[in-house]
Amino acid sequence: MPTAILTEESMRDQLLDAVEQVFYARGIQAANMSELRDAAGLPLRRIYQLFPSKDELIVAFLRRRHDRLMAMLEAQVAAADSPEDRVLALFAHLDAWFREPSFRGCPWTNAYCELGPTNPAVAAEVDHHELEHRALVTRVVLDAGYSPEIADVVYLLIAGAVTTAGVQHSLDAAVQARHGVRILLASSQAEVALTT
Amino acid sequence: MPTAILTEESMRDQLLDAVEQVFYARGIQAANMSELRDAAGLPLRRIYQLFPSKDELIVAFLRRRHDRLMAMLEAQVAAADSPEDRVLALFAHLDAWFREPSFRGCPWTNAYCELGPTNPAVAAEVDHHELEHRALVTRVVLDAGYSPEIADVVYLLIAGAVTTAGVQHSLDAAVQARHGVRILLASSQAEVALTT
DNA sequence: TCGCGATGAGAATGATCATTCTCAGTCGGC
DNA sequence: GCCGACTGAGAATGATCATTCTCATCGCGA
Numbered sequence: 001m002p003t004a005i006l007t008e009e010s011m012r013d014q015l016l017d018a019v020e021q022v023f024y025a026r027g028i029q030a031a032n033m034s035e036l037r038d039a040a041g042l043p044l045r046r047i048y049q050l051f052p053s054k055d056e057l058i059v060a061f062l063r064r065r066h067d068r069l070m071a072m073l074e075a076q077v078a079a080a081d082s083p084e085d086r087v088l089a090l091f092a093h094l095d096a097w098f099r100e101p102s103f104r105g106c107p108w109t110n111a112y113c114e115l116g117p118t119n120p121a122v123a124a125e126v127d128h129h130e131l132e133h134r135a136l137v138t139r140v141v142l143d144a145g146y147s148p149e150i151a152d153v154v155y156l157l158i159a160g161a162v163t164t165a166g167v168q169h170s171l172d173a174a175v176q177a178r179h180g181v182r183i184l185l186a187s188s189q190a191e192v193a194l195t196t
Numbered sequence: 197m198p199t200a201i202l203t204e205e206s207m208r209d210q211l212l213d214a215v216e217q218v219f220y221a222r223g224i225q226a227a228n229m230s231e232l233r234d235a236a237g238l239p240l241r242r243i244y245q246l247f248p249s250k251d252e253l254i255v256a257f258l259r260r261r262h263d264r265l266m267a268m269l270e271a272q273v274a275a276a277d278s279p280e281d282r283v284l285a286l287f288a289h290l291d292a293w294f295r296e297p298s299f300r301g302c303p304w305t306n307a308y309c310e311l312g313p314t315n316p317a318v319a320a321e322v323d324h325h326e327l328e329h330r331a332l333v334t335r336v337v338l339d340a341g342y343s344p345e346i347a348d349v350v351y352l353l354i355a356g357a358v359t360t361a362g363v364q365h366s367l368d369a370a371v372q373a374r375h376g377v378r379i380l381l382a383s384s385q386a387e388v389a390l391t392t
Numbered sequence: 393t394c395g396c397g398a399t400g401a402g403a404a405t406g407a408t409c410a411t412t413c414t415c416a417g418t419c420g421g422c
Numbered sequence: 423g424c425c426g427a428c429t430g431a432g433a434a435t436g437a438t439c440a441t442t443c444t445c446a447t448c449g450c451g452a
Binding site (some may be wrong): 025026027029030070104106108109111112113114116117118126127130134149152153155156157158159160161162163164166167168172173176177179180183186187188 | 221222223225226238290300303304305307309310312313314322323326330345348349351352353355356357358359360362363364368369372373375376379380382383384
């Protein structure tokens with residue numbers, strides 16, 4: 001019965017597509033299972049066959065989005081020409097993201113604020129995302145020859161831009177953050193130039 | 197009946213003290229009215245006399261905390277000796293805040309993530325806070341002689357530090373952000389020195 | 393053609409929670 | 423000392439929602 005297996009896969013994808021859209025647009029708690037059913041076009045019975053509870057759906061949503069983000073970031077970073085451009089590519093990605101009409105802040109921060117204090121599984125998934133994302137940013141900055149302290153600042157600028165864009169609907173946050181990073185990198189190179 | 201008025205005031209304070217603690221520690225949606233009643237030591241009936249709905253309690257919580265934060269920031273900024281120290285005082289405040297054991301992220305970001313998409317009154321209150329807070333930061337940076345672009349970056353660093361400290365429980369976020377600001381300010385002064 | 397295992401659609405269940413109501417007690421004014 | 427308005431404590435209400443259940447139907451192998 002290969003058909004059954006294939007359809008299970010496609011139903012899972014169809015469900016997670018809908019879940020991503022609804023959870024992200026409306027908030028996780030505000031989205032109820034009936035809404036997910038309507039958006040996914042699948043009966044509740046089937047949804048519960050695929051994921052035994054809403055909590056597991058939340059974790060799957062966060063994980064899937066994380067995997068996609070990380071792959072996209074790796075690709076965009078890899079496509080940049082110079083190590084410094086790799087750092088700036090992170091901000092180009094942010095800028096494009098903020099300008100998507102559906103942008104509504106960081107899915108992991110949102111989930112953590114909504115559920116973190118009461119839902120350990122969600123908190124763990126958010127933790128996992130934050131660690132991997134921060135590790136990627138740090139690696140890109142270190143590979144470009146800057147110090148760990150600079151990497152921390154770059155990370156904070158990214159986090160600040162995402163939060164500010166999400167809460168204040170400020171489309172310029174990525175540009176402003178990139179401006180800060182440029183100054184930072186230039187001054188750090190000046191330091192290196194002085195000491196070498 | 198001045199006694200009655202006085203007691204109403206003190207009951208309101210007692211209630212809002214408890215509400216602040218419970219909403220902030222457990223999350224707004226996770227905290228139910230019975231919990232608030234227990235924490236405040238007031239009957240539900242009285243709570244509803246003081247605030248006709250949980251929504252109004254949420255807005256009052258955010259507003260009270262906002263007023264206190266702004267007053268504290270103004271005081272700490274005013275106490276600093278030089279304009280540059282006034283900028284750095286913002287980060288000293290962050291550092292102390294992050295190290296409070298009860299620290300659990302930014303109350304306004306938390307509220308916005310939890311309720312913003314579904315509760316216009318909360319969204320408006322968060323907006324109000326963000327605008328005033330950002331205006332204060334911008335004013336302090338401009339008064340120290342830096343450019344609006346620098347003020348934007350300083351603001352993003354503050355936002356990033358708060359988010360990162362909240363989600364990643366990173367106690368060093370304020371120190372890292374201050375490091376970034378120092379570089380930023382120094383390089384901006386160098387520019388000014390070069391052009392004047 | 394027959395019967396069975398799974399399916400879809402939506403109703404039932406049980407829990408949680410904001411909000412309101414009940415009722416027995418209490419206090420201030422007379 | 424007495425009456426009426428108010429109070430506290432907690433139960434009742436009504437809504438919402440995750441999760442489960444019912445049942446009529448369907449696809450498929452024999």
